[in-house]
Amino acid sequence: MAVSVKPELDLLTRLLARLQPHFDIPLRLVLWNGAQHDLGTDPLVTVQLSGPRALRHFLPPSLDNLAEGYVNGQFDVLGRAQDIVDVASRLAETGVPMRGRFGRLFNPARHDRTRDARAIEQHYDVSNDFYRLWLDEAMVYSCAYFPSGTETLAAAQTAKLDHILVKLMLQPGERLLDIGCGWGALAMRAAQKFGAKVVGVTLSKNQYTLACERVDQAGLAGQVEIRLQDYRDIDERDGLFDKITSVGMFEHVGLLHLPSYFAKISALLKDGGLVLNHGITSTDPDSGECPLGAASFIEKYVFPNGELPHVSKALRDMQSAGLEALDVECLRRHYARTLALWSDNFESQSDAIRSVVSETTYRVWRIYLAGCAHAFAQNWVSIYQVLACKAGTSEALNPTPWSRAYMYPNSQSH
Numbered sequence: 001m002a003v004s005v006k007p008e009l010d011l012l013t014r015l016l017a018r019l020q021p022h023f024d025i026p027l028r029l030v031l032w033n034g035a036q037h038d039l040g041t042d043p044l045v046t047v048q049l050s051g052p053r054a055l056r057h058f059l060p061p062s063l064d065n066l067a068e069g070y071v072n073g074q075f076d077v078l079g080r081a082q083d084i085v086d087v088a089s090r091l092a093e094t095g096v097p098m099r100g101r102f103g104r105l106f107n108p109a110r111h112d113r114t115r116d117a118r119a120i121e122q123h124y125d126v127s128n129d130f131y132r133l134w135l136d137e138a139m140v141y142s143c144a145y146f147p148s149g150t151e152t153l154a155a156a157q158t159a160k161l162d163h164i165l166v167k168l169m170l171q172p173g174e175r176l177l178d179i180g181c182g183w184g185a186l187a188m189r190a191a192q193k194f195g196a197k198v199v200g201v202t203l204s205k206n207q208y209t210l211a212c213e214r215v216d217q218a219g220l221a222g223q224v225e226i227r228l229q230d231y232r233d234i235d236e237r238d239g240l241f242d243k244i245t246s247v248g249m250f251e252h253v254g255l256l257h258l259p260s261y262f263a264k265i266s267a268l269l270k271d272g273g274l275v276l277n278h279g280i281t282s283t284d285p286d287s288g289e290c291p292l293g294a295a296s297f298i299e300k301y302v303f304p305n306g307e308l309p310h311v312s313k314a315l316r317d318m319q320s321a322g323l324e325a326l327d328v329e330c331l332r333r334h335y336a337r338t339l340a341l342w343s344d345n346f347e348s349q350s351d352a353i354r355s356v357v358s359e360t361t362y363r364v365w366r367i368y369l370a371g372c373a374h375a376f377a378q379n380w381v382s383i384y385q386v387l388a389c390k391a392g393t394s395e396a397l398n399p400t401p402w403s404r405a406y407m408y409p410n411s412q413s414h
């Protein structure tokens with residue numbers, strides 16, 4: 001027996017008619033009976049509801065509830081991914097208080113080697129072909145650096161790698177450890193351009209396989225060693241490092257584990273050694289979650305167990321581990337730009353992407369990339385590079401010059 005949806009439709013139509021004058025959101029809702037309702041002038045985004053069940057994803061219109069409806073095919077959305085996310089967050093603001101800021105404090109994520117390996121597998125082992133379709137050619141999967149704001153994605157990723165390696169004053173023959181080496185781009189750059197001997201570790205099997213292939217093809221096998229290894233299992237008795245990088249990795253560590261993460265880095269570093277930690281941070285002073293339900297969506301579908309500290313907590317935990325912060329640089333705008341470029345690539349490659357992953361995965365990542373661009377642009381999250389030294393008080397153990405001028409070798413003004 002067919003269930004009549006007429007009463008719900010009438011109710012909804014009356015409700016929308018009452019709400020419309022109070023909104024100016026460039027959204028057109030198309031109901032399953034074909035009726036259209038615009039929540040603002042000149043709609044940029046159209047939502048097509050497949051039936052009354054889709055409505056529960058608007059009650060409340062939190063970002064996780066909306067995104068889940070789209071990912072599960074309860075409704076279709078037409079428009080640019082970044083407009084879709086902008087409209088979604090404006091809808092969310094109408095119905096959801098900025099809750100969730102303190103969620104993690106009462107419900108910390110649980111981390112151990114097995115859980116973390118599983119979480120990494122879910123995120124990074126989608127397939128190398130998938131990431132190749134929207135990252136730059138070197139497959140750098142972290143915030144790029146746009147010295148003039150006009151660089152291409154590829155140029156900005158190379159500029160980021162060099163910015164990090166120059167900050168570290170990496171010298172020929174020095175031992176560099178890259179924690180969370182991804183597909184090996186930083187390790188290869190450090191060997192090729194700076195003459196370093198590099199160990200890179202990743203938890204992702206797909207990354208490990210491709211990074212090893214790329215190192216071999218570049219003839220760097222004698223200089224770069226890629227390991228499928230948890231950073232906690234690197235043994236300091238096998239030799240200390242002159243320099244350490246960790247780029248886009250400490251988001252996986254967990255708030256409760258940051259002290260032991262920095263203690264491990266400190267233990268692996270020679271006295272006077274430098275570390276560059278580049279990672280996403282919470283903009284909530286108490287290290288709370290991303291607002292409007294965004295954190296719940298990311299936790300469930302994209303980045304299980306990810307946790308972001310406020311930069312002050314990261315600095316505190318570094319200090320406790322004997323690492324003195326020498327330089328702190330905010331790259332928030334750079335990540336908003338990077339993510340917007342990734343999102344544009346994703347949109348332009350949508351057919352190819354759909355041929356290598358499921359429709360659900362395609363939808364999750366489409367909304368995730370555009371959503372993260374929005375989150376950085378809105379200052380919901382941030383990102384910092386922190387250069388620190390295992391210095392002690394001896395002047396001889398502080399390797400950096402008196403000024404920061406050395407960090408900008410190609411620039412006249414700093």
Ligand SMILES: C[S@@+](CC[C@H](N)C(=O)[O-])C[C@H]1O[C@@H](n2cnc3c(N)ncnc32)[C@H](O)[C@@H]1O
Nearest residue numbers: 140141142180182202203204230231247248249
């Ligand atoms: C966002 S990716 C960044 C990759 C690379 N640094 C880049 O910029 O392209 C994070 C990396 O951290 C690695 N990772 C996460 N947790 C790890 C752990 N416990 N031990 C070693 N690597 C880890 C992942 O496998 C992945 O390679």
